[in-house]
Amino acid sequence: MTTSYFPHSLISLLTFFFLASCQGESQLKAQNEKLSSKAEQIENLIGLYSDYGGFNGSVLVAHEGKILYKGGYGKANMEWDIPNELDTKFQIASVSKQFTAMLVMQLVSEGKLDLHEPISTYLPDYPTEKGDQINIHQLLTHSSGVPNAQGKDKAFLPKDMVNQFANDKLEFSPGEKFGYSNSGYVLLGYLMETLTEKSYEELLKERIFEPLGMENSGFYRHRAIINKMSSGYVKGFGDFFDMDNTDESSAYSAGGIYATVEDLYVWDQALYTEKLLPQAYKDQLFTKHIADPGYGGHYGYGWELIDRKVGDSDSLIETISHGGRIGGYLASIRRMPSSRSSIILLSNTNYAFLNSISKAITGILYDKPYSLPLKPLALFMNEVIEKEGIDKGISYYKEHKDSDEYYVSEQELIIAGYKKLHAGNAEDAAKIFKLSIQVFPDRDNPYDSYAEALMELGEREESIKFYKKSLEINPNNQNAVRMIEKLERDEP
Numbered sequence: 001m002t003t004s005y006f007p008h009s010l011i012s013l014l015t016f017f018f019l020a021s022c023q024g025e026s027q028l029k030a031q032n033e034k035l036s037s038k039a040e041q042i043e044n045l046i047g048l049y050s051d052y053g054g055f056n057g058s059v060l061v062a063h064e065g066k067i068l069y070k071g072g073y074g075k076a077n078m079e080w081d082i083p084n085e086l087d088t089k090f091q092i093a094s095v096s097k098q099f100t101a102m103l104v105m106q107l108v109s110e111g112k113l114d115l116h117e118p119i120s121t122y123l124p125d126y127p128t129e130k131g132d133q134i135n136i137h138q139l140l141t142h143s144s145g146v147p148n149a150q151g152k153d154k155a156f157l158p159k160d161m162v163n164q165f166a167n168d169k170l171e172f173s174p175g176e177k178f179g180y181s182n183s184g185y186v187l188l189g190y191l192m193e194t195l196t197e198k199s200y201e202e203l204l205k206e207r208i209f210e211p212l213g214m215e216n217s218g219f220y221r222h223r224a225i226i227n228k229m230s231s232g233y234v235k236g237f238g239d240f241f242d243m244d245n246t247d248e249s250s251a252y253s254a255g256g257i258y259a260t261v262e263d264l265y266v267w268d269q270a271l272y273t274e275k276l277l278p279q280a281y282k283d284q285l286f287t288k289h290i291a292d293p294g295y296g297g298h299y300g301y302g303w304e305l306i307d308r309k310v311g312d313s314d315s316l317i318e319t320i321s322h323g324g325r326i327g328g329y330l331a332s333i334r335r336m337p338s339s340r341s342s343i344i345l346l347s348n349t350n351y352a353f354l355n356s357i358s359k360a361i362t363g364i365l366y367d368k369p370y371s372l373p374l375k376p377l378a379l380f381m382n383e384v385i386e387k388e389g390i391d392k393g394i395s396y397y398k399e400h401k402d403s404d405e406y407y408v409s410e411q412e413l414i415i416a417g418y419k420k421l422h423a424g425n426a427e428d429a430a431k432i433f434k435l436s437i438q439v440f441p442d443r444d445n446p447y448d449s450y451a452e453a454l455m456e457l458g459e460r461e462e463s464i465k466f467y468k469k470s471l472e473i474n475p476n477n478q479n480a481v482r483m484i485e486k487l488e489r490d491e492p
Contacts, residue, residue, distance in 0.1 A: 038063070038068060038069075038364050038365065039068050039069040041364045042059075042061055042068070042069045042361055042364055043069060043071065044372075045357070045360055045361065045364070045370075045372060045373075046059055046071070046073060046357060047073070048372055048373050049352075049353060049356075049357055049373050050073040050074055052373055052375060052376055052379065053235075053351070053376065053379060054351070054352060054353045054356075054357075054373055055073055055074070055345075055347060055352050055353065055354075055357060056073060056074030056075065056084065056233075056347055056348060056349045056352065057072070057073060057074065057084055057088075057090065057230075057330075057345065057346045057347035057348055057349070057352065058070075058071070058072045058073070058084050058085065058086060058088055058090070058260070058261045058345075058346050059071055059072075059073070059261060059343075059344065059345050059346075059357075060086075060261035060262060060264070060265050060342075060343075060344045061341075061342070061343050061344070061361055061365075062265060062268070062340070062341055062342045063339065063340075063341045063365050064339055064340055064341065065269075065340040067265065068365075070086055070261060070262070071086070072084035072085040072086060072088060074349075076088045076228075076230040076231065076348065077230065077231045078231070078233065078240060078242075079231075079242070084230065084348070085228075086260065086261060086262055087216060087228055087260055087262070088228055088229075088230050088260065088348075089216060089217075089226060089227075089228055089229045089230060089258045089259065089260055090230055090258060090259065090260070090329055090331065090346040090347070090348055091220055091232065091251075091255075091257075091258050091326050091328075091329040091331070092255075092257050092258060092259050092264070092324055092329075092331040092346065093251065093255040093323075093324025093325050093326035093329055093330070093331050094182070094254065094255045094322060094323065094324035094325070094326075094331075095255075095257070095259075095264075095322050095323070095324040095331045095332070095333055096251070096253070096254065096255045096256055096257040096324070097185050097254060097255070097302040097322065098285075098302035098303055098322055098333075099204060099208060099257060099267075099302070100185055100188055100189060100200075100253045100254070100302060101140055101285055101300075101301040101302030101303070102207075102208060102276060102277065102285070102302070103192055103200075103203050103204070103207060103208070104136060104140060104188055104192065104301070105277055105281050105282070105284065105285060105301065106207055106276065106277055106281075107192065107195065107196070108136075108281060109277060109278055109281040112195060112196075113136060113195070114136070115135065115136045115137040115140075116135050116136075116137055117135060117136070118131055118132045118133070118134065118135055119131050119134050119135060119136065119139070119187070119191060120132050122191050122194060122195055123190070123191055123194060126162075126166060127166055127167055130146075130166070130170060133170070133173075133174050134146065134170075134174050135174070136188070136191070137289070138174045138175055138184075139184040139185070139187055139188050140188070140289075140301040140302065141178070141289045141290045141299050141300075141301065142178055142179055142180045142181050142184060142290075142292075142299060143174065143175055143176070143177065143178055143179070143289075143290050144170075144174050144181065144184050145170035145171045145172045145173060145174050145176070145179065146165060146170065146171075146181050146183050146184045146187060147165055147168050147169070147170070147171050147181065147183060148165075148180075148181050148182055148183050149161070149164040149165040149168075149182070149183045149186075154250045155250060156250050158186070158189060158190040158193055158200070158252060159190065161186050161190070161250065161252060162186060162187055162190045164183075165183045177290075178290050178291060178292050178293065178294075178299060180294070182251075182254040182255065183254070184254075185253050185254035185255075186252050186253055186254050188253055189252050189253025189254075190253075192253075200219065200252065200253050200256075201218070201219035204218075204219060204257070205218070205219075207276070208267075208276065211275065211276065212266050212267060212270050212275070212276070213266065214259070214263040214266055214267065215263075216228075216259065216260040216262070216263045217257065217258065217259040217260070217263045217264075218257070218258055219256055219257060219258075220251070220256050220257065220258045226258065229258065230348040231243075231328070231348060232326075232327055232328020232329050232348050232349070232350075233328050233348060233349045233350070234327070234328055234349070234350045234351075235349060235350060235351040239419075240349060242328075243327045243328030243350075251326060255324060255326055259346075260346075261344045261345075261346055264333055264344045264346075265342065265344060268333065268335060268342045268344070271285075271335075272337075272340065284300075284301060285300055285301045285302065285303060286300050286303060286305065286320055287300050287301075288300065288305050289301070292304065300320075302322070303320050303321070303322055304319075304320070304321050304322055305318070305319075305320055306318075306319050306321065307319070308359070308362070309359065309362075310362045310363060310366050310368045311359065311360060311362055311363015311364070311366070311368035311369055311370035311371075312363060312368070312369045312370055312371055313363065313368040313369055315366070315368060317336055317338065317362065317366070318336070318337070318338060319334050319335065319336055320334075320335040320336075320337060321333060321334040321335060323354065323355075325350070327350075328348060328349065328350055329346075329347065329348055329349075329350070330345075330346075330347040330349070330350060330352050330354055331345070331346050331347070331354075332344070332345045332346075332354040332355070332358060333345075334358050334362075336362070336365075339365070339366075341365055343357075343358045343361050343362070345357060345358065353373065356371075356373070360372070374405065374406055374407040375405055375406045375407070376406070376407060376409065376412060377397060377400055377401060377406040377407065377408050377409075377412075378397075378408075378409060378412035378413050378415070378416045379412070380396065380400070380406070381393045381394075381396055381397040381416065382416055382419075384396045385428075390428045390431055390432075391431075394431055394432070394435055397413075397435060397439075398435070401439060408439060410436065410439075410440045410443055410445065410446065413432065413435065413436045413439065413440075413446075414433070414436055414445055414446065414449050416432050417429045417430075417432035417433045417436065417449055417453070418449070420432060421452070421453055421456065426453050426456035426457050427457065429453045429456075430450060430453035430454060430457060433446060433449045433450035433452075433453050434450055436449065436450070437450055442473065443473070444470040444471075444473040444474035444477055444480075445470070447466045447467070447469045447470035447473065448466075448467065448470040448477060448479060448480055450466050451463045451464075451465075451466035451467040451470065451480070451483065452483075454466060455483070455487065460487055460490075463483075463487060464484055464487050464488065467480045467483050467484045467487070468480070468484060471484070
């Protein structure tokens with residue numbers, strides 16, 4: 001009889017590889033389960049913010065170089081009930097500044113711009129007195145002293161935008177300190193257009209969007225039809241209002257880009273490569289050039305560099321980030337290079353808790369404690385009122401106002417009252433305003449609002465009494481002064 005056998009050493013080797021393979025599969029399975037758990041936590045977190053009216057938009061979270069979670073919440077268009085999705089486009093406001101900075105550094109790397117040359121070298125028509133003092137580095141770092149032209153009449157041609165502030169006095173000596181200036185970034189766009197004889201839009205497309213395949217990003221133009229572009233909304237008195245009639249294309253190189261969360265992730269990943277810019281020049285984008293006391297960190301070129309808390313822990317992590325706000329939109333991109341992680345949040349409302357959401361997500365990513373959003377008590381009170389009446393709603397508020405699960409807000413309670421008042425129900429409004437006085441007895445606004453409801457109910461003497469109480473708390477309440485005069489003048 002013939003016996004076949006494996007040498008003992010070979011059996012041991014095969015056993016080792018088998019066990020190693022099983023161990024590797026077990027570790028991979030555990031890792032995938034952990035990542036799945038993180039994704040579920042993120043989904044639950046943002047779902048709660050959405051349910052409580054604190055987020056309406058799209059989100060993408062990456063961790064260790066891979067997409068961990070992405071999704072859309074709420075409506076891209078509230079009138080037509082169109083949902084936000086991953087390919088929904090949003091204005092990204094000041095997040096645009098990092099793209100402007102990239103374009104500048106590309107020209108620097110090609111020897112076409114010098115960061116420390118006066119801008120008068122490139123803009124001979126710019127007022128020499130100021131142009132000789134300011135350089136490109138200072139514009140990139142908000143240290144030029146160029147004042148913001150915000151609040152002036154809108155201009156839409158780059159030259160006209162620059163002329164709005166070109167002759168204004170500098171707010172401080174260039175290089176002296178940090179002073180955030182959208183106008184400084186507008187000036188950078190105009191300078192690049194003058195130098196290259198191409199529009200800012202063309203530069204974006206040719207130098208960034210096309211090379212990276214960012215097909216769902218572009219320069220926002222108000223009148224243009226942009227496929228899958230969301231509508232922007234503002235929140236007032238508890239409801240959202242359409243901002244589509246606002247032309248924000250004047251944001252230009254300071255805030256004029258639209259994008260999707262997936263395109264911004266493509267951008268985020270490209271920043272780990274030299275596809276757009278050689279490393280030595282790219283490093284300058286993320287250098288702590290100047291302290292930014294408003295944010296508690298530093299500013300690079302188009303980026304904020306801040307050590308932030310990880311969730312609710314005391315641990316800190318280095319972040320490279322920027323936020324943006326423009327009519328009806330909020331945007332945030334937060335990068336954690338140490339773990340190749342990023343959090344991208346785009347909202348088509350002006351009411352969203354992007355910083356709180358990002359902070360909580362970092363807690364999830366790094367296994368640290370984090371907070372879920374508290375329930376807005378006024379919102380839940382309104383739901384009870386709609387279903388069971390005003391008295392039940394008031395009782396619900398009183399019962400839960402000291403609960404750790406809810407947060408109380410003077411503004412939201414006042415808004416709830418004004419919704420009733422504007423709907424012609426002064427009696428219910430008065431009950432809500434009276435509740436606001438009980439909850440916030442040291443604030444002037446509840447007394448002022450209650451007085452207005454009493455006036456609508458024809459209770460003139462009581463109305464005067466509460467207007468005077470509001471004025472006692474806040475002597476600068478000019479509305480109370482006017483209303484007291486009116487009510488006393490109209491005395492029957």
